[in-house]
Structure formats: structure tokens, C-alpha cells
Amino acid sequence: MTSTTAGPDLTVATTANAPAAPTAAAAVALHPVPLGASRIRGGFWFERQEANRRQAIRTGYEKLETSGNLRNLRIAAGTEQGEAKGPIFMDSDVYKWLEAAGWEYGREADEEVLGWIREVTAVVAAAQAEDGYLDSVQQVRGKGERYVDLPWSHEHYCAGHLFQAAVAVHRSTGETGLLDVAVKLADHLVATFGPGKVEEVDGHPVVEMGLVELYRETGTQAYLDLARWFVDARGTGIIERLHGKEPTYFSDRVPVREQTSPEGHSVRAVYLTAGAADVAAETADGDLLAALTRQWEGMLASKTYVTGGIGARWDWEQFGDHYELGPERAYAETCAAIGSVQWTWRMLLATGEARYADLVERTLYNAFLPGVSLAGTEYFYVNALQLRHGAFAEEERSVAHGRRPWFDCACCPPNIMRTLSSLDAYVATSSATDGVAGVQVHQFTTGTIEAAGAALSVTTDYPWDGTVRVEVTATPGEFELALRVPAWAQGATATVDGEAVAVTPGEYLRVRRDFAVGDVVELVLPMTVRVVEADPRVDAVRGCVVVERGPLVYAVEQTDLPAGLPADDVRVRVAELRGARAEHRPDLLGGVTVLQLPVHAALAAATGPLYRPAGDDPAPEAAEETTVVPAVPYYAWANRDLGAMRIWLPRA
Amino acid sequence: MTSTTAGPDLTVATTANAPAAPTAAAAVALHPVPLGASRIRGGFWFERQEANRRQAIRTGYEKLETSGNLRNLRIAAGTEQGEAKGPIFMDSDVYKWLEAAGWEYGREADEEVLGWIREVTAVVAAAQAEDGYLDSVQQVRGKGERYVDLPWSHEHYCAGHLFQAAVAVHRSTGETGLLDVAVKLADHLVATFGPGKVEEVDGHPVVEMGLVELYRETGTQAYLDLARWFVDARGTGIIERLHGKEPTYFSDRVPVREQTSPEGHSVRAVYLTAGAADVAAETADGDLLAALTRQWEGMLASKTYVTGGIGARWDWEQFGDHYELGPERAYAETCAAIGSVQWTWRMLLATGEARYADLVERTLYNAFLPGVSLAGTEYFYVNALQLRHGAFAEEERSVAHGRRPWFDCACCPPNIMRTLSSLDAYVATSSATDGVAGVQVHQFTTGTIEAAGAALSVTTDYPWDGTVRVEVTATPGEFELALRVPAWAQGATATVDGEAVAVTPGEYLRVRRDFAVGDVVELVLPMTVRVVEADPRVDAVRGCVVVERGPLVYAVEQTDLPAGLPADDVRVRVAELRGARAEHRPDLLGGVTVLQLPVHAALAAATGPLYRPAGDDPAPEAAEETTVVPAVPYYAWANRDLGAMRIWLPRA
Structure with a gap:
């Protein structure tokens, strides 16, 4: 499946800064590589960038006029x-x-x-x-x-x-x-x-x-x-003092140096923290960075969807309370996902910690990318994680519309465009620690990286395949090559020029040696089906699980289900899900790996009243017979017949 | 516990119409008794009416000025x-x-x-x-x-x-x-x-x-x-045609004669159907009544909270999709509950069917009454069915504020006032079928009823006690006395002058005879603890149950829980709940029967990340040790220290 699409020629000198590039004096662990020094040249993200280039940016230009x-x-x-x-x-x-x-x-x-x-x-x-x-x-x-x-x-x-x-x-x-x-x-x-x-x-x-x-x-x-x-x-009630507005919505209730969990309007909140991270870097403000770390951890602990999306509430586009992460009316604005990536990227630069790159990955694939159609021309402003049968599509932002060409409040479409067109910058960084140059590969894509005097050629069919092959095509001699091993990748293996090396999920595989041209580091991430549940305090998904593979969250769409099996009646057994067969379908949704999920049909729920006497134990919920239905990556949903969809599947 | 509070003297001639009184020519099965002919004279609702009289209406008068x-x-x-x-x-x-x-x-x-x-x-x-x-x-x-x-x-x-x-x-x-x-x-x-x-x-x-x-x-x-x-x-898109507004919010997408499930702004929707029911009655329009019946059934089937509350969404105060009935951000506006009572009452008049009186009961106790404080001076606009730890109280309508004295949009407070001051009218009706006069008792309260030439004295400690004693104090001779037997009252019994008669929950107990003064009909509704679960399509409460007793839905409040047991960590076993002891506490919350619930503490959930690998079977969620904690009627919550609250309790 290795993509052979050629990337465009590099036309920009690799001396100009990439986005969000700290100065040489900034207090950061990692530096973005210069503009053009990291190039996505084929595969998954390249195709999205091409759609962005050929469709979205052109259409956007027209929309600015119309x-x-x-x-x-x-x-x-x-x-x-x-x-x-x-x-x-x-x-x-x-x-x-x-x-x-x-x-x-x-x-x-x-x-x-x-x-x-x-x-x-x-x-x-x-x-x-x-x-x-x-x-x-x-x-x-x-x-x-x-x-x-x-x-x-x-x-x-x-x-x-x-x-x-x-x-x-x-x-x-x-x-x-x-x-x-x-x-x-x-x-x-x-x-x-x-x-x-x-x-x-x-x-x-x-x-x-x-x-x-x-x-x-x-x-x-x-x-x-x-x-x-x-x-x-900000955060001192300044807006309330001057204008009488309630401060939370505006991230003005608690100073950023004291905040422990994001609140209020989600895009406002993470744009502010991203900017604060820039300030912390350029002013070497360790206290501010520590505060941002606490707040980021707070976001991860109780206010982030399994997709990486943030901002639970439709009303005022706000973060919800702790653990308020219901899928059926998830707001999870596309712009909020972008803001989260921007903030988290800056935290990665500041610290070099893999957990930040992990969240960037999760968010890009599962919270950002669902916001745009495969063709690159239609957008979700809101990203619900469930669409019910008979859901209603009147409001402009209703998920039940499917994606739309533009919005009266059109913040998301051009935000998606700028993110895709600058995505190359999120792939790799460079560092110089203890006098040794380092190159860090954070995101996996076929492409080239020039950094720290070295040049690398990366080949992979990620996210469909877990093998990432990094070949050294130019070398300054000794440097450290670091490849992120995602925290989800339990059982990952790696070789350096064919020899096995130890890897630890959630950390970087660091290979420090006198590299020669032609040296190859290969990371193999296990593309097993993973079944995930939430902290029980997330009431809205109690008794449900999510199926993931690699960096992708999967969804069940009505269009893939047999007649007579509504999406909301799908029930699953975790042990069976683990055995789901992955099948790459080049013909489907621009080429996706589907998971053939063994599922059960809920026993006729429609026969009773809405509320009914509870048995001592939960009643058996599902039929014994197993049906196998394909699940598709969540990012690709709503690109065919729009119907019911869910990612959180109830246990049988 | 029988209340001995005396009711006020009746000062109004019993000839003026009660609220929503159909004309003699209207096509209705039941007629409200004239104003003053039904009087609540003691007990539960009388106390609320007294608070309304002495506090709310007086304060309201001042608020209209201020x-x-x-x-x-x-x-x-x-x-x-x-x-x-x-x-x-x-x-x-x-x-x-x-x-x-x-x-x-x-x-x-x-x-x-x-x-x-x-x-x-x-x-x-x-x-x-x-x-x-x-x-x-x-x-x-x-x-x-x-x-x-x-x-x-x-x-x-x-x-x-x-x-x-x-x-x-x-x-x-x-x-x-x-x-x-x-x-x-x-x-x-x-x-x-x-x-x-x-x-x-x-x-x-x-x-x-x-x-x-x-x-x-x-x-x-x-x-x-x-x-x-x-x-x-209405319902023809008239507002869209003339003003370009999206019609659903305004109940203008589907004609009321074709609608099968309420949608859009919840108060608008049920005020419209209530008015349509009035029109149907006065114009003897059976088709319109049939349409309203379908829509009412649609509301009950998938858009009504267990409390009777309606309108799930904060954004635009709207009904949600089918089964979108999450407790944590339930909107359940107090005014919508009132509108539901108005509509449902008119359906009861039109048809005489007990199911309507059942919903009036459920809604009055559990969706309307929570909207006002025990003192009668503070109000909930929004009635969430769960309050999380650390929930945020900035917006004017935030449940986390507790009840408030008034609102900038003050629709709910005077709506509560007019409902309490006219509540006597919902207790009983009269009818004349096949030449025989009938009196129907729909709601149970100590009081007097004059109808169909008869006079009745009702004595009860409902909702704390299930015995309702109806004594005939004046009689025209033969008439039919009908007492509603709530659908929840499995095991109800009754006697007529001491002799047992058969009763069927969900129907009226009809006693038709030549009544003499002093005759007594006694209905005994079993006040057992009931444990209720929802249709599994209500995703938000999967694996949870609600505890009810009589007409009341119960809630667990943080203030009643031992230190170290957050409300969200309460877990229950249904068999244990059924044995919960009911204890009347005259000192508590104006006098309530609490349920001493055996509960378990969730096993430390805080140790893991927000999302985690799922086991083949759900992990044991709760400790074996049992703690007994009091649950209070939901209507009475937030009258003490405001803290976390939930009515839907996860199974252990």
C-alpha cells in the first residue's frame, strides 16, 4: 500500500521560519525545523493537503468575495x-x-x-x-x-x-x-x-x-x-469591571497563571493558552509554563473527548463541567480542536514531552479532520460523536445537515485550510542538547525532513499500517534521531539497521549514534484493534466502549448496517471486538481500513414504555447472534448517505 | 400524620368557571368543577399554596415594580x-x-x-x-x-x-x-x-x-x-415565508394536525398544543384531538424526562432528538412543565383517560414543583437532574446557583404562582354519562369536592402515605365516584364502606351506586420503593436507575452523604434499593419522607486516565461495603447546602 505519489518540489529556502517558531533565545526544548525542511510527500495527510490546495483554498478565495x-x-x-x-x-x-x-x-x-x-x-x-x-x-x-x-x-x-x-x-x-x-x-x-x-x-x-x-x-x-x-x-475580571460581562465565557474569571482547568468558550480558552505558551517561551517564564502544564493536564483529565475534541456545550460553545462529555450533543467545534493543537504543539516545543505529540496526533486525526469532507470542500462546525435516527437538521450548525460548504459564521473553514497547509511543520523538530544535535519525528507520514544537519526520508502507510521507515539521506555524523512511540502503541518494536532496540510507548525512541547515509531506523507500531472505555464519571458513556486502531477512532454508520439494525441498537462484546478483522478498502472513502466488527442486535427495546421497572440485574440487552458490520474511521463519517452514527457502542 | 390544617373558608360562589373550562357544548368527556367547588384544604399542596399566597404573590407584586x-x-x-x-x-x-x-x-x-x-x-x-x-x-x-x-x-x-x-x-x-x-x-x-x-x-x-x-x-x-x-x-412555514426564520423553533415546521412528536422550543410547542386542545374541544374537532393524542404519545415515548419534565436542550430551550434525555444538562424549563400540565389536563378533559392524570401528577410533583423553593420565594428556571461537583454557576439560569429570587427573563416565577393558585381545579372533574352523574378524583389531596350534586370530603397524607379516604358528605342519590389508580400503583387496594373492590392500576376505580351521606371509599396505594430504568435508547442514563416512591422521584444530595463519598461515586444494587426503608422526617425540608438507600462507593476511579483499555466484562465498579444514605424527594433538593445531586444512580 505504500504511496508513490510524489511530493511537489521544494521551492522555499529552508531558512524561513515555520509557524510558531520560537526565537533562538526562547526557553524551549525543541525548535520547529525551518519552512520547507519538513515536507509531507505522500500518503494520508498529503492527500488531504492536496484536496485543501486544489479545492478548499480556491473555493475559499471565491467565498471571500461572495x-x-x-x-x-x-x-x-x-x-x-x-x-x-x-x-x-x-x-x-x-x-x-x-x-x-x-x-x-x-x-x-x-x-x-x-x-x-x-x-x-x-x-x-x-x-x-x-x-x-x-x-x-x-x-x-x-x-x-x-x-x-x-x-x-x-x-x-x-x-x-x-x-x-x-x-x-x-x-x-x-x-x-x-x-x-x-x-x-x-x-x-x-x-x-x-x-x-x-x-x-x-x-x-x-x-x-x-x-x-x-x-x-x-x-x-x-x-x-x-x-x-x-x-x-486577562483573568482578573477586567471585562466584567469595564463592561459588566460575566467573565467565564471570555476566559476572564481566573488568571491563566492560576487556572487549573479550561472553562468558558472553548476556542477563546485554548487560543489564550496557546498565546500564553508563546509568551512563556519567549520570556523564559517557567512559572507560566508550569501553570499551562497544570491547565493542560486538567483539560486531559476531565474535559477532552476521546477524539481529542474539546468544548462540550452548544450553548455559548463552552467547555462543560468536569466529565460532561456526552457524545449525542458534543459540540467539539472544529476551531477548538485547531486551538488545542496549537496550544499542545507549543507545550511540546517547550518541554519535548511525547504526551503532547500524542494529543496532537489524536486531535488531528479525530477532532480536526472530521471537520472537512474528503473532497476538501465541505465543513463541520460542530462535531457530534453520535447522530440519532431522525435527528433534526435545521440550525445552521446542526450535525444532521452533514458538512456544509460555508457558514454565516465561517470561522472553521479557513481555519482548517491554514492548518492543513502548515501541517508539514508539525511533523518534526530539532534540538541541541549537550552539544549533540537531535531530530525528533512526532507525526508519521511519508516525507522528508532536513534538520540538525541531517536529512531523513520517511516512508510509511500510516495510519493504515504501523511501519515507519526512516532512512538517513544526509548526515552531519553524530546526532540523535528520536521517534515518538505513541502511548497507545503497546507492543511496539523497532530496529536500527535491522537490529532490534527497546521501545517504550509514551516516550521517544532515541537513537544517538554516528549515522551514515543509508542507515535505517524502523518503528513498527502494532495496528491491533483496541477497545477503550471512559472513566465512570463520564456518565454519558457508561457501559459503552470505543474501538480504535492506530491513531484512529472508529465509528459505525447506518449506511453500513444491515436493514433492520439501527445504529443505536448495535451492541458489542469487548472480547469479540478485539478480534475484529481490519480490511483495507482502497475503494472506500478515499481508501480506508475498515474494521469488521462482530456486533449483536439489541433485543426489542421498543416494546416497553420509556421508563420501566428495573430488574435486580440489568436485563440481557442483546441477541446471541453475531452480525459483522464494518466500522469506518470517524473522520470519514458523513461522506456517504448521512444517517445515524455512533462511536460509543454499548456493551451487550 | 394526617394534616389537621384547616383550609380557608370558601368565599366564591361555586358557579363561576374554573380555569380552562369547556363550554357546555364542548366535546369533552369531563368538565372541571366550578371555581371553589374543589378545594385543597390541607396537606402537601395546601402548604405550597400557602407559601405561594403568603410569600410568592406578595413578592411578585413588588418585583413587577422593581x-x-x-x-x-x-x-x-x-x-x-x-x-x-x-x-x-x-x-x-x-x-x-x-x-x-x-x-x-x-x-x-x-x-x-x-x-x-x-x-x-x-x-x-x-x-x-x-x-x-x-x-x-x-x-x-x-x-x-x-x-x-x-x-x-x-x-x-x-x-x-x-x-x-x-x-x-x-x-x-x-x-x-x-x-x-x-x-x-x-x-x-x-x-x-x-x-x-x-x-x-x-x-x-x-x-x-x-x-x-x-x-x-x-x-x-x-x-x-x-x-x-x-x-x-401555524406549522405551514408561515413564519419562514414572511420573516425568513427557521420554522422548527416556532412550532411552524409541521402543522399541528400532522405533527407526531413535539419539537422546537418546548414552551412554545406545548402552549400551542394546549390551545389546539381547547380549539378541538370547543369545535368538536375529533381529527384535531386525534392528532394531539398522537403527538402527546410521541412526547411520552421519547421526549419526556422521568420527572415529567420536557425540553432537553439549553440551546434555544428546545426539545432534543428522540431519546435525547441526558440528566446532566437537562433544561426541563419550569414553564415547559407548566405547559405540559396545561396540555395534558385538556387531553384528560377531552378523553377522561387516566394516563393523562398520571402525567399531570408526575409533572406537578417532579417537574413543576422543583421550580420553586420550599419558602415559595426562589425559583429554578432550568431543572437539571444532576449537578456535578465543581459545576459552574455563572449564567443567570445555571442550576449551580440554586434557585434565584427572580430572572431578567422572569417567565417562570409568575407562571408557578398562577399554577399553584389554580391548583385546586386539577383535583377533580364531573361528568354525565348515560344519564348518570359522575365525579372523578384525579389528584389526591385533603380537601373538599362539590360536583354532580354530591359533596365529598377527601382525607389523605399523600404523597407520604398512600391511603386516600373519600367520604360522601352530600349526595344526589346515584352517581359514579371515580378515583384514579396511578399506573405506578401495582398492588393497590380499595374498599367501599369497608368492602374490598377490585382496582386496576392505570385506570379509574369506578364506584357507581346510590350513595348515602357517610359512605366512604378508601383507596390504598402501595408506597413501596420502586426502582426504574429507562429505555436503553436513552444513552445518557445507561446502567442507571431512579428510585421512586408514590408519585415522587428521589434524589441523592451531597449534603446527605458521608465525607469521602461524592454523589457521583454512589453505586446501587437494585435488589438492595427495593428494601430501602422509608422514614418520615417532619423536621426535614418542610416534612418529607426520606428513603434510606443502601449504596456502595465506587472503586477509586481517579487513578486511571480519562480513557483506558476496556476489560472483556465491565470492571467491578463498587466496593462491597454498604453505606446507608438518605434520598430526598427531588422537588425538595437545593433547599439546603447546594452541592452535587443526582437522581440517576449507576448500578454497582
Whole structure:
């Protein structure tokens, strides 16, 4: 099954920074490899990137026009007339798309994409006020007022996304047009906000990440200082004091240095912690990093779905209480998964601990990727882990619609685009410890990695096959090659030039030697079927299990079930599930390995009333006969006939 | 334990209609007894009515002033200046309070209450426009516009509550001041809306019930006709066509004649069906009644909590999908429970079937009553069936606050008031079948009933004790006395003048004879502990059971648990629960029977990660040692230290 698709030629010099690249002075254990030095060149993620490139980014460019985002900017510039359209944060979609296009140009130089970038940059630049202020909807609707409703206006939020976009475009194209706009706006923010100036924070974090990246790109210390001030000013009830808003939603109830479990609006919460992690790295703030570690552990302990998704509540898109992780109305916003990856990636850079790369993997495959169709053109804003029979599809975000081409609140689609186009950066890092260079491989994909003076060629059919072959194609001599061994990979084995070496799941396999060209390190992760249950305090999935294989969570879709077996009537026996046969189906869903699950049908539940006398012991729930039904990777669901779906399967 | 509290003297002639009283010509099996002919005179509900009378209605009167409701009306009248305050439907709180005060005056004439009614009526009347239009917030904010945003403006909704209030005040006091206002507004509605006029419906039903009641009180056919038109115009996407709103929320996706399961905003849905049931009765529309029966059965089959509560979703206060009945974020709005009682009561009148009275009972005790504190002064808007440790109490409606004195959206408090002050009406009905008069006793309370020429004295300590003693105190000779035998009451027995008669749970015990004064019918309902489980399609409570006794659902509160036993760690064995000892505690929570539940502590769950390998069989979940902890009636929870609570208890 080894993919032979060739990757595009590398067109960017491997000296520009990748996303979220700490400065040389930052207190981090690992450094991203430069832009283009890690390349996904085939296989699973490459195909998603290609769909992103060929479909999503192109469609996104059109949507910015048809949805009115660019028109808003032109109205602000005075080159068109009319009222602004859409939510207050419409500019941020433009910036996330620009960021995606920027990283995408870094993947493969394409004059058409560069043309779009220049064209959209010109529209953005024209809208900017003389003094640097920029927020088209506020400029058009705000009657000259600025920053009067920061809890909701998203003015800093839009700025943060602009900064991220400008950095991406500058790093990948070398052009400074968008960077000039960003610097002008950042200087305006520095002149306006901070201690002794306007002491306020935006209702929606992201400017913190953006300012730190802009600091990294420009060296302007004031950007880092302002980011740090925003991080520390928040969590003190500042929004409540100034605007009378309840603080939790805005991550403003508890200072980030004291918080132990994320709360409130999930995207806000993890964008803030991601920015705080950037600040901690660049200011070598160990206390802040320790606080972020506690909060990350708190998220993992009681507020993360088995998919890695976060944010349980539909109402206000918020984290739920501890263990409030019901599948049927999981919100698990796609943007929240992206924010979690961003935060967790920064924790990985700071610490080098494999658990962070494990969560990045889980989240990318099972919480981020379900957000986009296989064709790359339709999106889930909300990612329920169960769809009931007869579920209702009226609300714009209803999972029962299936994925949709765009949203009135279109935060997720361009967020997915920028993540896919920068995904190469999450594969590997480099380090220099005790004078020895190191290369760490965190995510498994066919591709090439140039780092620490070495070059590696990685070949794998992951996530379908567990063999990851890393060949040294250039070497500086001695270095340490570290391959993540996922915590789920009990029984993993490895060889170095054919000789077995010990591996420990949940840690890195570290091979430190004087490598020669042609040396091969091979990691074999057991692709057995795993059956997982939840802490019993997750009431909503009591008595249920999830089937996993490799990094993937599996789902049962109605379309794969025999007539007369509703998805909600599937019952399972764990011992039988472990024997489920894996079958690769190149024809199905773009090529997936299905698991042939032995299941049982629930005994006729429909005969009784909704509530009924309970027996001393639970009544036998399922028929003895076994039916074998295919389960598909959860990320691929809802790409065929949309019907009932579940990942948590009740025990028989 | 027999209560000896004396009821107030009956001050209202027993000729005025009770709430929701069909005309003599209506197609109903049962008729409410006239106002005052059914009197709750002691015991459980009497105490709640006294708290309502002495605390809630008085406080409500003050809140109408301090919250700005009356001020809005005065501004509309031109006697005060300023901006209107609060949500668009602020007038409806005034009307619901007036209705409560009206029924309360019917319970016991109190000059202070009558003075308040007159005073508030004058404020309302002064605000009414010359042509009958009345909606203070719209009058003040609307710049002369009317009915321009009916999906959200609640103009008909407020009118409907005014009509109900006017009818209550007229029936109980005989005064016509408020009725005149109502008639003037109703005439205005009739002149404005309907076929060939403005063909629109309000976003929030209730005007249908109000118009039918006003028809009953005035005999004006046009009110009934308009109510019928509103019922039939709805469900056709009329709101979507005229205003572009998604129809489900507004009960506008499916005509009520075709709907099989309630959907959308729960209060809207059941207010509409209640009004439709009134229309069906007054127009003898059997098809409409049949449709309502199907929909009611659909609600019971998959969209009703074990408490009788309805409306699962926080987002938009809506019904969930089928079987979406999770306890941890149950919305179960108090107003929705009230609407369910109103609808179900009308179904009972139409059909005489015991199942409707069963649901009224379940809902009153377990979904309505939890909405108000024992003191009668604080309210739950939302009624979660579980409160987790560390649950968060920021949102105004958060259950984790405990009950609150009032809300910005204060629909529930005066709705509770009017329900308690009219509760006597739900106790009994009369009928005349085959020339024989009948009296039906649906709800069990100490009190008196005058109906069908007979008078009955009922004595009981229900819901703590299951003996209901009905003595005939006046008799017309032959009549049929029917006592509901709840479906839960397996093993019920009865005697007529000491002789055993057969009873069938879920039906009425019907005793038809030539009654003499002093005859006694005694029903004995077994107050055993019942353990109930849900249809397995209710995923959220898989493996859990609920403990019930009599009509009451029980809850475990943290405050009653030993140190070191979190509520979420309570595990139960059904056989042990059945032996739970009932203990009446007059000192506790206003006097409750607690159930001493044998429970087990969950084995240390905290030691593992959130997700973990599943064993072939579920791991033993609980320690062998048994601890006995008291469970309290769910309605009484959150009246002491607010902590974790659950009604669904996992099996060990």
C-alpha cells in the first residue's frame, strides 16, 4: 500500500521560519525545523493537503468575495459603497485564508496563489486607516468609534489573525506587503493599549499568538511586551469591571497563571493558552509554563473527548463541567480542536514531552479532520460523536445537515485550510542538547525532513499500517534521531539497521549514534484493534466502549448496517471486538481500513414504555447472534448517505 | 400524620368557571368543577399554596415594580417618562401575576389582594391604546410600529396572557375592569388578524388558549374562530415565508394536525398544543384531538424526562432528538412543565383517560414543583437532574446557583404562582354519562369536592402515605365516584364502606351506586420503593436507575452523604434499593419522607486516565461495603447546602 505519489518540489529556502517558531533565545526544548525542511510527500495527510490546495483554498478565495468579506474591506477603503455584511469578525476569515494561501505557497510556489495573495493584500492594505487601525466592519458600522465594545468587537482578534497571516506570507513569499500592514496595525495597538494606556483586553484571544509571531518576525520587543500584558491582564475580571460581562465565557474569571482547568468558550480558552505558551517561551517564564502544564493536564483529565475534541456545550460553545462529555450533543467545534493543537504543539516545543505529540496526533486525526469532507470542500462546525435516527437538521450548525460548504459564521473553514497547509511543520523538530544535535519525528507520514544537519526520508502507510521507515539521506555524523512511540502503541518494536532496540510507548525512541547515509531506523507500531472505555464519571458513556486502531477512532454508520439494525441498537462484546478483522478498502472513502466488527442486535427495546421497572440485574440487552458490520474511521463519517452514527457502542 | 390544617373558608360562589373550562357544548368527556367547588384544604399542596399566597404573590407584586414591568406600562400610558426596560414580553409577567392573584382571590377573598388587582388593572388599562392595542414595550420602543416582528415581538403572546388573567379575575372577583381591557384588545386582534386580514401568527403561542378562554367567558364566537385560525395557520412555514426564520423553533415546521412528536422550543410547542386542545374541544374537532393524542404519545415515548419534565436542550430551550434525555444538562424549563400540565389536563378533559392524570401528577410533583423553593420565594428556571461537583454557576439560569429570587427573563416565577393558585381545579372533574352523574378524583389531596350534586370530603397524607379516604358528605342519590389508580400503583387496594373492590392500576376505580351521606371509599396505594430504568435508547442514563416512591422521584444530595463519598461515586444494587426503608422526617425540608438507600462507593476511579483499555466484562465498579444514605424527594433538593445531586444512580 505504500504511496508513490510524489511530493511537489521544494521551492522555499529552508531558512524561513515555520509557524510558531520560537526565537533562538526562547526557553524551549525543541525548535520547529525551518519552512520547507519538513515536507509531507505522500500518503494520508498529503492527500488531504492536496484536496485543501486544489479545492478548499480556491473555493475559499471565491467565498471571500461572495460572502462579502472583501467587499467589507473595499467599503472601508471607500472604493465601494454600502453596508458591511456578516458578523463583526468578517476580516478574520480573510486573514485565515491569507495565512493558508501563504503556507500553501510555501509548500509549492504557484503563481496563481501568489496572485491571489497580492490581490487580497492590496484590498486589505487599502482599508487600513492612516494611523494603522484596521477592522473593516467596525470602520463601516462603527460611525468613527473604535474599541468601544472590545468584549464583542473582535478588533484585536482580527488583528491577531492578520499578524499570523502576514508572518506566513512573509516567511513563504518573502514579500512584505501584508507584513507592512501588520506592523502598522501592531504599532497602533502598542501605541493604544497596555499599562498606562487603554488597559483593556479583547473578548476573543488570538492577538497574543499573533503579536508574538510578529515579534519573532520583526524583532520588535514591544509586540512581545504587549502580548505578555494581554495575557496577564486577562483573568482578573477586567471585562466584567469595564463592561459588566460575566467573565467565564471570555476566559476572564481566573488568571491563566492560576487556572487549573479550561472553562468558558472553548476556542477563546485554548487560543489564550496557546498565546500564553508563546509568551512563556519567549520570556523564559517557567512559572507560566508550569501553570499551562497544570491547565493542560486538567483539560486531559476531565474535559477532552476521546477524539481529542474539546468544548462540550452548544450553548455559548463552552467547555462543560468536569466529565460532561456526552457524545449525542458534543459540540467539539472544529476551531477548538485547531486551538488545542496549537496550544499542545507549543507545550511540546517547550518541554519535548511525547504526551503532547500524542494529543496532537489524536486531535488531528479525530477532532480536526472530521471537520472537512474528503473532497476538501465541505465543513463541520460542530462535531457530534453520535447522530440519532431522525435527528433534526435545521440550525445552521446542526450535525444532521452533514458538512456544509460555508457558514454565516465561517470561522472553521479557513481555519482548517491554514492548518492543513502548515501541517508539514508539525511533523518534526530539532534540538541541541549537550552539544549533540537531535531530530525528533512526532507525526508519521511519508516525507522528508532536513534538520540538525541531517536529512531523513520517511516512508510509511500510516495510519493504515504501523511501519515507519526512516532512512538517513544526509548526515552531519553524530546526532540523535528520536521517534515518538505513541502511548497507545503497546507492543511496539523497532530496529536500527535491522537490529532490534527497546521501545517504550509514551516516550521517544532515541537513537544517538554516528549515522551514515543509508542507515535505517524502523518503528513498527502494532495496528491491533483496541477497545477503550471512559472513566465512570463520564456518565454519558457508561457501559459503552470505543474501538480504535492506530491513531484512529472508529465509528459505525447506518449506511453500513444491515436493514433492520439501527445504529443505536448495535451492541458489542469487548472480547469479540478485539478480534475484529481490519480490511483495507482502497475503494472506500478515499481508501480506508475498515474494521469488521462482530456486533449483536439489541433485543426489542421498543416494546416497553420509556421508563420501566428495573430488574435486580440489568436485563440481557442483546441477541446471541453475531452480525459483522464494518466500522469506518470517524473522520470519514458523513461522506456517504448521512444517517445515524455512533462511536460509543454499548456493551451487550 | 394526617394534616389537621384547616383550609380557608370558601368565599366564591361555586358557579363561576374554573380555569380552562369547556363550554357546555364542548366535546369533552369531563368538565372541571366550578371555581371553589374543589378545594385543597390541607396537606402537601395546601402548604405550597400557602407559601405561594403568603410569600410568592406578595413578592411578585413588588418585583413587577422593581423590575420595571409596571413602569413600562406607565410609560406607555404617558404617566411616566423614560425607556422601556427588560425583554419585549415584560407585560406577560404582569398578566401571569394578575392571573395568579385572581385565582388566589378565588381561593380566599383578601382585600389586600383585591386592592393589588385593581391597582395593577388600572395601570394596564391606562396603557391600552384607543383602538385596543396593548403592548407596553412595543408602544414605548416601537416608534408607532405594531406587529412588524411578530416572530419575536410577543405581542399576541402578551395578549394571550392578558386574556387568561382577565378571565381569572372576572371569574374570581366578578369585576370586569381587566376583562374590559381584554375584550377591547381581543376585538382589535379579531379586526386585524385572520383570513383576508393580516395573515400572520405570533412567534410564541399562548394567545390560542387565551382566546378560547375569553370566548368561554364572553360567548364571542370570533375569539374562538381566530384561535382556530391561529392553530391551523401555524406549522405551514408561515413564519419562514414572511420573516425568513427557521420554522422548527416556532412550532411552524409541521402543522399541528400532522405533527407526531413535539419539537422546537418546548414552551412554545406545548402552549400551542394546549390551545389546539381547547380549539378541538370547543369545535368538536375529533381529527384535531386525534392528532394531539398522537403527538402527546410521541412526547411520552421519547421526549419526556422521568420527572415529567420536557425540553432537553439549553440551546434555544428546545426539545432534543428522540431519546435525547441526558440528566446532566437537562433544561426541563419550569414553564415547559407548566405547559405540559396545561396540555395534558385538556387531553384528560377531552378523553377522561387516566394516563393523562398520571402525567399531570408526575409533572406537578417532579417537574413543576422543583421550580420553586420550599419558602415559595426562589425559583429554578432550568431543572437539571444532576449537578456535578465543581459545576459552574455563572449564567443567570445555571442550576449551580440554586434557585434565584427572580430572572431578567422572569417567565417562570409568575407562571408557578398562577399554577399553584389554580391548583385546586386539577383535583377533580364531573361528568354525565348515560344519564348518570359522575365525579372523578384525579389528584389526591385533603380537601373538599362539590360536583354532580354530591359533596365529598377527601382525607389523605399523600404523597407520604398512600391511603386516600373519600367520604360522601352530600349526595344526589346515584352517581359514579371515580378515583384514579396511578399506573405506578401495582398492588393497590380499595374498599367501599369497608368492602374490598377490585382496582386496576392505570385506570379509574369506578364506584357507581346510590350513595348515602357517610359512605366512604378508601383507596390504598402501595408506597413501596420502586426502582426504574429507562429505555436503553436513552444513552445518557445507561446502567442507571431512579428510585421512586408514590408519585415522587428521589434524589441523592451531597449534603446527605458521608465525607469521602461524592454523589457521583454512589453505586446501587437494585435488589438492595427495593428494601430501602422509608422514614418520615417532619423536621426535614418542610416534612418529607426520606428513603434510606443502601449504596456502595465506587472503586477509586481517579487513578486511571480519562480513557483506558476496556476489560472483556465491565470492571467491578463498587466496593462491597454498604453505606446507608438518605434520598430526598427531588422537588425538595437545593433547599439546603447546594452541592452535587443526582437522581440517576449507576448500578454497582
